[in-house]
Amino acid sequence: MLHYQRFFLPNGLEVITHQDLGSKMAVFNLLYKVGSKDEIPGKTGLAHFFEHLMFGGSANIPVFDRELERVGGSCNAFTSPDITNYYITLPAANIETAFWLESDRMLQLNLSEKTIETQRKVVLEEYKQRYLNQPYGDAFHHLRDLAFDAHPYKWPTIGQRTEDIENFTRTDVEEFYQKHYQPSNAILVIAGAVDPDEIRILSEKWFGPIPSKNPQKTDRIQDSIQIRKKEKFIQAKVPTDALYKAYKMPAKLADGFQQTDLITDLLGSGKSAILEQTLVKNGKVFASIGAYILGSVDPGLLIFSGKMEKGVTSLEGEQALDAVVQQFILDEISENSLTKIKNQSEAMKTYESIKLINRAMNLAYYAHLGNPDLYWQEYEKKSTLDQGSVKEWANKILKEENASVLHYQSFPS
Numbered sequence: 001m002l003h004y005q006r007f008f009l010p011n012g013l014e015v016i017t018h019q020d021l022g023s024k025m026a027v028f029n030l031l032y033k034v035g036s037k038d039e040i041p042g043k044t045g046l047a048h049f050f051e052h053l054m055f056g057g058s059a060n061i062p063v064f065d066r067e068l069e070r071v072g073g074s075c076n077a078f079t080s081p082d083i084t085n086y087y088i089t090l091p092a093a094n095i096e097t098a099f100w101l102e103s104d105r106m107l108q109l110n111l112s113e114k115t116i117e118t119q120r121k122v123v124l125e126e127y128k129q130r131y132l133n134q135p136y137g138d139a140f141h142h143l144r145d146l147a148f149d150a151h152p153y154k155w156p157t158i159g160q161r162t163e164d165i166e167n168f169t170r171t172d173v174e175e176f177y178q179k180h181y182q183p184s185n186a187i188l189v190i191a192g193a194v195d196p197d198e199i200r201i202l203s204e205k206w207f208g209p210i211p212s213k214n215p216q217k218t219d220r221i222q223d224s225i226q227i228r229k230k231e232k233f234i235q236a237k238v239p240t241d242a243l244y245k246a247y248k249m250p251a252k253l254a255d256g257f258q259q260t261d262l263i264t265d266l267l268g269s270g271k272s273a274i275l276e277q278t279l280v281k282n283g284k285v286f287a288s289i290g291a292y293i294l295g296s297v298d299p300g301l302l303i304f305s306g307k308m309e310k311g312v313t314s315l316e317g318e319q320a321l322d323a324v325v326q327q328f329i330l331d332e333i334s335e336n337s338l339t340k341i342k343n344q345s346e347a348m349k350t351y352e353s354i355k356l357i358n359r360a361m362n363l364a365y366y367a368h369l370g371n372p373d374l375y376w377q378e379y380e381k382k383s384t385l386d387q388g389s390v391k392e393w394a395n396k397i398l399k400e401e402n403a404s405v406l407h408y409q410s411f412p413s
Contacts, residue, residue, distance in 0.1 A: 001376050002359055005196045006367075009203060011212040012184025016363050016372060017199045018191040020356060026192030027357045028088040028098035030106075031364040033187070034180035035082040036159075037152040037220060037298065042167075044152075045159020046176050048079040049123055049168065054086065056115040059108035061101060071097045079157050082297045083368060087357060092193035096202055102188075103206040106181055111173055123165055127158055135238045139305075139408055146232045147246045147301055147404035150221040153294075184212035187367045191360040220298070223248075230404040235411055240287065241314040244406040245321065246301040247397050249293060253369060257293075258382040259393035260302055264291040265341045266390075267328060268304070275304075278324050285312050285320040297369070302397060314407040329394050333387040342383050349379055 004018045036047045054077065055064050068075055073090030088098045131137040140156055148154040159165050188207070190199050226248050250256035268275045268291025279286040289306030304325075308317050352358045366375040 001373070002353070002363065004363060004372060006372065007200065009183060009208050011208065011210060012182075013203070013207050013210075013212075014187045014367060015199065015203045015207075016187070016189045016367060017194065017196040018189065018359055018363060019194060019196060020191060020359075021193050023356065024092055024193050025089060025356065026092035026095050026098075026190065026194050027360040028090070028095065028102065029189040029191070029357070029360040029364050030086045030102050031187045031189075031368055032084045032086075032180060033185050033368055034084055035080050036155065036157045037081045038180065038218070039152060039155075041160070042164060043172055044155045044161070044164045045123070045157075046168065046172065047084055047180075048157050048159065049119065049165060050173070050176060050181075051077050051079045051084055051086075052119040052123055053111065053115065053173070054105055054109065056119060057110040058105040059110070060104050062110075064101060064105070067101060068097065073097065081153055081157060083365070085361065085364065087361065089357060095190065095192075095194055095199075096206075099202045099206040103210065106183070106186070106207070107210045109177060109181070111170065111177065113170060116168070116170060116173055120165060120168065123158075124162060127162055127165065131156075131158060132162075135236075136242055136307075136408060139242065139244055139406060142232055142234060142408075143244045143246055143303075143404065143406045146230050146406060147248070149223045151223045151298065152220060153296060153298065153300065178213065182212050183207055183210050187364045189360045189364045189367075191356050191363070223299070226402050226404075229400045229402075231407065232405070233407045233409060235409045238408065238410045240310055241308040241312065241317065241410055242408040243304070243306050243308070243314040243317040243321065244408065245304045245318060246404045246406075247303075247399075247402050248404075249300055249302045249397055251299045252295065252297045253374070254299070256393050256396070258378065259385060259390050260397060261293055261295075262338070262341060262382065262385060262390050263394050263397070264293055264302060265345070266333065266337060267291045267325075269341065269344065274328060275306075275321075275324060279306070279320055283320065284309060285317055289321070314409055318405060318407075325398055329391075329398060333390055335387065338385075338387055338390070345379070345382060 002018060004016050006016045008014050034047055039046050061067055071090055071094035073088055075088045077086040144154055249260045275289050279289050286306045287309050291304050293302050294300040304321055362375050363372045366372045
């Protein structure tokens, strides 16, 4: 387990310090508890749009990156359906610069018309390049929309439509900022060669005066239990057919999540996995195929995705996939296979923990779930699951009435 110290400022900001004196560097990780699931239809993409706006300068810092580079630092950020995460790496001796930079844009971000319009163009270009102009680029737009009936996971983080981004008003942007970008909605993790007592002083100095508004979180509409298979067929200018088959699965902290994760590990993790060996190496249907879970906080999806060999239809692909999945459900899961997957998970967790930035991000993410210790509790739970438990959840989840299938088809030649 990672050692850490944790405290809360009176305004609600959660602060976690992880001291590691083995390096002269530090990581400043600020997680905001807002993602695309906190948006509403017609105004989707705001969380991701805001990630861009946060680098547009603030009241006392016209150019964020320039000030950071002056002290040997670098930064980046990402947005997911559940969170938005900003991180800075810099020499530990210069950690106060990160406090200055992040507190200034939390309190008084530059939301001028010029900044908004500049970032709007950047995001729209990203949308077009990554999702509209790439082969299969909009597949998850279609799959999410098909799989979810009402939950905001229905749209991707970039936004449901370009029109939503084009129509953001300055009022939309300012209201989003005031609601979500405040101390009580954030978790700060400082990791590296830092003094926990100094971090407390700096946190109180730079973030303590920022007021929190304690907004009421909007209750999200949850999807009802799926009772029938859903399918969608689209045609596009792509080299071969592709298949995306998704099954509804439990939420991150719910019973069954870890078992579902193991199911995808057994079926689709690595070149020796069942899907790779059966459908790619020794088959003539799929050119590639994988299995994974979205890992979302609310109930999410287990997904099989693959591209067909030339001339093979996605319908043939689904038939071949279903045969392998049904055989997996019927067969006993060997103890050796399960142990191998668990050992791989342990190795991956050990590898992840080598990097300071990974430790900082994990502390922030699991704190947002309720407690940083959940990171190890989750792993320990997964390592003790037996074949019977995994088999039970495979039977619960891998049912046709629980499936949503996207057939992404190439135009007939």
